[in-house]
Amino acid sequence: MPVCDPLETKMSSFSGPSMMNSDAAATEFGHQIRRVTLEKQSEIRIQVHPFSPLKLRVLDGLVEIFGSELPPEVWLTFPPRQQFAVFTWYGATIELDGVTETEETSTETPMVSYLNVHNSLQVQRHRVVSSTSNYVSSQWPRVIIVGDTDSGKSTLAKMLLNWAAKDGFKPTFVDLNIGQSSITIPGTIAATSIKMHVDSVHGFPLDNAIVHYFGHTTPTNNLRLYKALVEKLARELEEVFARSAESRHSGMVIDTMGWTNGPGYELLIHAIRKFNASLVIVLGQETDLVNDLNNSLKFKKNVRILNLDKSTGVFFRGSDYRKTLRNNNIKKYFHGATNDLTAYTKTAKFSDVKVYRIGDFPESRSRSAQRTYNDDALKITSVEIGEHLLNKVLAISYAKEPNQIISSIVAGFVCIKDVDIGKERITYISPSAAEFPSNILVMGTLTWLET
């Protein structure tokens, strides 16, 4: 990677499947091995076929996918639908095997401006490491990325994390994007420390993630709960930073939802304040948003706002496609990125588990209309086990008592596959055979119908 001038209690074994490899369906669509030569500072933008994986290997030169360098000569299998760019700083040759939905090469990328940001963060990190000033006054980088949906926020977050990890730091990734979560399933507010580059196929590490279950893919179902979980996560990370100088100096990168007006804007300001962000990156042509942020944050010390171009390579994802991606994300949790893991099917007596919900919300999104369910938003209510739980994705809480549910992280998730009222038993799938850490399960509106 070239250096440009600088600008001024954890997820347990329920955390999902580990790495795997699969050749799966490529042959069904016929092998089409081809070479692609990339000139310096160019990228090939790929959307993998919806039903067939794509294999890719590097023949010559250094390439990276969103900041994660690919090993030479190793065939990597990318699952159907994955969208990514293979970028090279100095030129490279790669080989592709399989069918792509779309494929285009481009030399017009904002990568230099993104790398400039990384270099300025590195200057900040090194300054903090060598500083003798006290904990409170040390300004380690806390970056929050905001912008419209499909502006490339998660992608830039990955780059900044990967480049920092490559330079020997261990930044924390904070994922507040409940609609298209990156760390684990949708509906979660989570953070994880990035010790190595983020795997281009399998995504973020889950073993040490701090995960809270919001349970919905839109914050409007319970704005107060969303804020409460953001605040809780921010406090938990402060504790981590107080204990670990390495994490503290490495700082954090926060990914947000693409909702930037009205209540969405308020949630952004709330997150900027609670995580004490030092740099707000606004992606895309967002003059109004930049002005609003400048206005809202003018009395907040030590926060800089930087507007960067969005990459023309970012894919637009309509609402149906987003739904499909959410389903894929849950499927990945239970069955692995390349679909070659079998989840455990288990049963439990009704009396073995207790299901709770937080606040008042409509059980299905279609019935929610525009109603805002804010009364008793943080009230914990016991849920009777019944057929309404079919296909619901429930979080396994670490809480020992119901009143600890909001403040507790979750160990993982199960999906309810059958409810036998007569025998008073539920059947569920889980990525782990381990016992639950407590008998408390948390329900939201998230469902998953295996296809």
Ligand SMILES: Nc1ncnc2c1ncn2[C@@H]1O[C@H](COP(=O)(O)OP(=O)(O)OP(=O)(O)O)[C@@H](O)[C@H]1O
């Ligand atoms: N340069 C690129 N080439 C190809 N694909 C890209 C590129 N940049 C981003 N993408 C893809 O475009 C899609 C949208 O990008 P990303 O998830 O970063 O946007 P976002 O702003 O975080 O979206 P949202 O807020 O809606 O979740 C992703 O599938 C990502 O992998």
